[in-house]
Amino acid sequence: MSKVARISVAKDFAPRPGPRYKHQGPHSGQTFRESVLAPFLDQNEMLVVDLDGTAGYGSSFIDEAFGGLVRMGYDKEDLLRRIEVISKEDPILAKDAIQAIRDADPKQNSQ
Amino acid sequence: MKKIAPLEQARIDLLRRERERKRKARARSSHARKKFSATYIETIQRAPNIRLAEDASIELALPQQFSFERNHADTQQAINQLRMAVLEARQKVTVDFRDVEYVGVAAALVLTSEIVRCLAIRTGDSKSVMGTYPQSPVANKILTDIGFYRALGVRPLESDEDNAPVADNLYIGMKSFLKADPDMISSFSEMFLAAFPHLDLVARQRLQGAIVEALSNSFEHAFQTRGDFRAFGRRAWLSGYVNTEKNEFMMMVFDHGAGIPRTIEPKLTERAWALLRGGLTPSDGDLISAATTLSRTSTDEPNRGKGFLTMKRFVDACDDGELRVFSNRGHYLYKKGNRSVAPDQNNSLGGTLIQWRITHHAGSIEVESDE
Numbered sequence: 001m002s003k004v005a006r007i008s009v010a011k012d013f014a015p016r017p018g019p020r021y022k023h024q025g026p027h028s029g030q031t032f033r034e035s036v037l038a039p040f041l042d043q044n045e046m047l048v049v050d051l052d053g054t055a056g057y058g059s060s061f062i063d064e065a066f067g068g069l070v071r072m073g074y075d076k077e078d079l080l081r082r083i084e085v086i087s088k089e090d091p092i093l094a095k096d097a098i099q100a101i102r103d104a105d106p107k108q109n110s111q
Numbered sequence: 112m113k114k115i116a117p118l119e120q121a122r123i124d125l126l127r128r129e130r131e132r133k134r135k136a137r138a139r140s141s142h143a144r145k146k147f148s149a150t151y152i153e154t155i156q157r158a159p160n161i162r163l164a165e166d167a168s169i170e171l172a173l174p175q176q177f178s179f180e181r182n183h184a185d186t187q188q189a190i191n192q193l194r195m196a197v198l199e200a201r202q203k204v205t206v207d208f209r210d211v212e213y214v215g216v217a218a219a220l221v222l223t224s225e226i227v228r229c230l231a232i233r234t235g236d237s238k239s240v241m242g243t244y245p246q247s248p249v250a251n252k253i254l255t256d257i258g259f260y261r262a263l264g265v266r267p268l269e270s271d272e273d274n275a276p277v278a279d280n281l282y283i284g285m286k287s288f289l290k291a292d293p294d295m296i297s298s299f300s301e302m303f304l305a306a307f308p309h310l311d312l313v314a315r316q317r318l319q320g321a322i323v324e325a326l327s328n329s330f331e332h333a334f335q336t337r338g339d340f341r342a343f344g345r346r347a348w349l350s351g352y353v354n355t356e357k358n359e360f361m362m363m364v365f366d367h368g369a370g371i372p373r374t375i376e377p378k379l380t381e382r383a384w385a386l387l388r389g390g391l392t393p394s395d396g397d398l399i400s401a402a403t404t405l406s407r408t409s410t411d412e413p414n415r416g417k418g419f420l421t422m423k424r425f426v427d428a429c430d431d432g433e434l435r436v437f438s439n440r441g442h443y444l445y446k447k448g449n450r451s452v453a454p455d456q457n458n459s460l461g462g463t464l465i466q467w468r469i470t471h472h473a474g475s476i477e478v479e480s481d482e
């Protein structure tokens with residue numbers, strides 16, 4: 001397992017993040033979590049996610065992408081230790097992403 | 112007498128039960144049609160704005176103020192009359208704009224979607240819905256500018272440009288779509304953001320995100336249960352305007368889904384409150400109000416209903432704004448820190464209409480975080 005990986009949402013996923021779920025349309029938070037976040041987490045010890053450079057995020061995208069990891073079965077405390085979310089453009093957005101992990105209920109099933 | 116084997120008897124019993132089940136289903140269907148016929152007589156044949164034409168088609172006169180905000184009851188009644196006449200009674204209808212003096216954008220959007228649905232369902236009869244042009248140049252200019260004629264593929268009525276009223280708002284047209292496509296949403300958000308050329312980067316991103324959220328959530332709640340009337344596909348309609356002088360945009364989304372009140376299970380406290388006010392169940396307006404809080408959505412899962420919350424936060428964070436939701440019989444309005452629920456209408460909208468208006472002159476927008 002590699003030590004640290006860096007992901008740019010704009011470059012590694014989509015410059016225009018979409019809705020919450022796959023069935024709502026492309027570039028969803030669910031797709032980002034399943035196809036990018038989770039695989040990178042499984043292959044690396046630490047993950048740095050850069051939110052800059054996109055057209056903007058719906059709050060549901062952020063909640064499903066990051067909070068959805070807990071609902072998917074990842075341990076909350078382990079995620080908080082291993083994931084760093086950064087945004088120079090909007091630091092509040094990075095805080096929202098971490099808060100989504102903190103607020104997520106592991107007993108709820110993810111889609 | 113021939114003795115029937117047990118297995119054969121079971122088969123006979125099964126066929127007998129199946130025939131009985133089908134007979135009861137036909138009886139229910141027949142009863143339902145009769146019920147609509149009685150409602151049709153009340154709503155159509157006895158309505159003062161309905162005239163029977165020489166060819167037995169119906170002339171449906173729209174009210175002078177064809178607007179949900181100025182004339183909710185008559186506007187909604189007219190749209191319901193169109194739907195009932197075309198889809199239930201299978202009659203040809205001429206939508207008569209001649210006496211209309213003002214057209215609300217939202218009313219035009221809902222009417223457009225209803226006409227398109229009627230024509231799509233009555234595919235064998237392209238003349239099931241016809242129309243007349245308004246005599247009022249103001250009404251005609253509004254219909255032209257908002258894209259009503261274009262959306263229906265109708266030639267606009269040419270007006271005398273020298274005397275045509277100047278449009279304050281730049282309308283973005285009317286579009287329908289089947290899913291929250293980010294590229295299309297992005298193009299619409301760019302149109303809306305043109306009202307705020309002064310916004311800084313973060314404010315633009317936040318507003319773009321809010322628009323994506325608002326549009327995506329309209330689908331999440333749109334078609335979870337079957338509506339009262341037949342719908343074709345999971346389709347939603349979008350319209351709105353931009354006013355660069357006022358630094359204002361309004362976004363409107365309409366869908367023919369089951370409606371918010373039918374996707375929210377009332378809580379015990381809401382039922383108790385309804386009883387205190389003399390009703391058995393909470394009003395549609397109260398249920399819409401409940402749905403706009405973070406914890407109440409059709410999925411009833413925390414953090415799922417962020418669309419309304421996002422829109423309300425921007426209403427609070429910007430210089431001015433409002434969130435207006437019409438769903439079935441309910442009407443909910445949110446302005447800065449204040450909410451109001453109107454008494455339920457007699458007629459159902461047959462879906463959900465969301466109007467979100469923002470006015471903002473500063474370069475930044477400070478929105479509360481989700482903590």
